Amino acid sequence: MSELRSRAIGELEPSIAIVGSGPAGCYTAQMLRKRWAAAQIVVFERLPVPYGLLRYGVSPDHQGTKAVARQFDRLFTDGGVHLIGNVEVGKHVSIDQLQDAFDIVVVAAGLGADRPLPGVDGDGVYGAGQIMRWFNSHPDEHSFTPHFGATTTIIGNGNVAVDVLRLLAKHRDSFTGSDLDPQRIDQQPSRIHVVGRSSASAAKFDSVMIRELADIDDAVFDVDAVDDTGHTDKKIKAKIEALLDLTTGRAVPPTSRVHVSFHFGWTPESIESNPTGRTLSLVDTESRQASKVIETDSVVTAVGFGHGLRHEIDRTHLESNLADLDSGLLDSGLYCSGWFRRGPTGGIPANRLDAKTVCARIVADVETGAITPAKIGLQALAADLHPDTVDFAGWRRIDATEVTRPAHGRCRTKVSDIATMLDLARTVTDQRITPKHVENPTTDAVGHKEER
Ligand SMILES: Cc1cc2nc3c(=O)[nH]c(=O)nc-3n(C[C@H](O)[C@H](O)[C@H](O)COP(=O)(O)OP(=O)(O)OC[C@H]3O[C@@H](n4cnc5c(N)ncnc54)[C@H](O)[C@@H]3O)c2cc1C
Known part of the structure; x- marks a missing residue:
């Protein structure tokens, strides 16, 4: 797992968790990073691979549109934003756990079902x-x-x-x-x-x-x-x-x-x-x-x-007196963005505008003292996360395999099963994990054992 942007209690910058690495989650991370250069921003993604419908909705013959992914890559390579893939919020960790760990939680989980x-x-x-x-x-x-x-x-x-x-x-x-x-x-x-x-x-x-x-x-x-x-x-x-x-x-x-x-x-x-x-x-x-x-x-x-994680949020948070979906506020410290917030309309650029609106609300809430940054972020969750999370480096390994040996005439051959994705994510420089690697694991910043 990549080095974590450190965050100590007492810093003025909030710790931020974003649920979903689709366009809405990525644009939201981008805007929040612009406002808070040193804040810990962690994107949790259900799949071992990022970018939501950019990868899995946008048509395979519209590669020009899919190229937005390169812009999102920079969040994780240069922007100090952390990706934690293969973690389904609502299953592996709850929204409440995220809220206990982070000052700000933004749900950008899209709308899954037809x-x-x-x-x-x-x-x-x-x-x-x-x-x-x-x-x-x-x-x-x-x-x-x-x-x-x-x-x-x-x-x-x-x-x-x-x-x-x-x-x-x-x-x-x-x-x-x-x-x-x-x-x-x-x-x-x-x-x-x-x-x-x-x-x-x-x-x-x-x-x-x-x-x-x-x-x-x-x-x-x-x-x-x-x-x-x-x-x-x-x-x-x-x-x-x-x-x-x-x-x-x-x-x-x-x-x-x-x-x-x-x-x-x-x-x-x-x-x-x-x-x-x-x-x-x-x-x-x-x-x-x-x-x-x-x-x-x-x-x-x-x-x-429709549906997806929205149900859980609807039941527990939309009835909150604070909820103001127009600005993306669900409850104190809990926000939403993208298709999850406004429903399944609008293309990728619409999620950028959405992120802008939601970030304006978040920034206002911090600046007016409605939220006081105090929570330590990812470290507080270390013991609760399963050991098979995939970070951005892990995704890069999957990505490299997909583009290195594509089928004839294709720009990429996607890995389509989770087990292979996880296997590739763990595999460093083309070496399969061996018992020897497992014997000497290093421990990353959230306490996970990672084979190098
Ligand atoms: C079939 C299709 C084709 C499209 N084609 C285009 C196009 O060509 N051009 C265009 O501009 N727009 C297109 N769109 C619209 C565009 O994809 C959406 O505007 C955009 O993806 C919405 O972004 P989002 O981040 O809100 O949701 P999503 O892209 O759905 O991202 C949500 C992310 O959250 C993750 N997630 C879900 N639940 C959880 C959970 N419980 N825990 C953790 N992570 C979770 C998902 O895995 C996903 O990665 C298309 C949409 C569809 C459905």
Whole structure:
């Protein structure tokens, strides 16, 4: 474990724990570090690897976006922020324990689970979050095997729905430079439906996401209804134009590999299994009079996220008289940031703004004396943490393995199981841990035995 930034009682700078190393946790650490140069800042992460949805949500073929990770790296390499991975708050340590040890605790744990779609569940129905985690080789999905079949239907009109569509529709040879595991595109459907409750003009995806689909030159697109008149809003016009360009504005390929149909203004009501697949029933969102059915083998629902650690916090802290979610305050000394605070909306930059708001509140609370820095931080937890934590150096070892021998045409081949991650994290300079190493362990600053 890296050398800990020391902190003695009596210093004016607070000790800070952040739960979650996704964009919100990292931006929050960044802002707090700017304010307090010597404060102990510790980021606890459930997985042995950092960066949350940047690693496990953002599409494997959007490496430009994933490159934000390099900026976050600097927090841990130069900024003196500590990463403690493989520690799930709520399981390995409680929020109360963190609060006893640290002056300030910020929960930036995101929102883990796919929101269910009433009436549309059962076999062959998958959440988009789970599918994107699977495409991104998330260890939670290590043994998950979706079966898309020849026809799949994506329900939802946000950017995540379009990510799933693109990954399913893009030619398997066009993922060069991505970190997509080639096995994840072994079975690609030849027919894809995309169903949205709202009209095309009200769809939530960005026009740039639709424009990107136009690059799939052996795909055919059709759109059942586009409300394309009378819009003055620039963003809506761009969206409509992008959709129309997909259908009328591009040459039809001589042979098509995949056919994609957009259905706007239809609400899914139910799904039933039949001998050859599944029947998805839709009703016209506006009139509720018209209906149609789609025969499909599988369904991916992309209708938002919820739950996770939020439940525990909701029960115990949101009812506190102090709670003020707008500023990120949950309770005295307890704050939240990112998707956990504001719900599952907004891309990565939105979490920076969020962190700014929450940090302003934290700084104000310290400056006005609502919080008096006094707690010793990580050292107080040393006896409570299990011995298999992963620090930033451990993550760097996993990272190095992933990028050193990537699969053909890939920039990285992700390790997708926790046991291997832990093994790699412990392995120094390519040497496996041997009994000899274990015999002479050194003890790090929090009292953990670490093999060097
Ligand atoms: C499929 C998908 C694709 C996306 N693509 C893009 C994109 O291309 N561009 C873009 O700008 N935005 C994208 N976003 C949005 C972006 O990912 C979010 O804005 C951002 O990740 C939210 O940050 P966060 O830190 O709040 O949550 P998260 O990124 O979810 O981070 C939360 C972290 O907390 C950890 N954690 C959870 N529970 C615990 C616990 N109990 N103890 C310790 N740690 C815990 C998690 O493991 C995770 O690392 C996408 C989102 C999704 C779902």
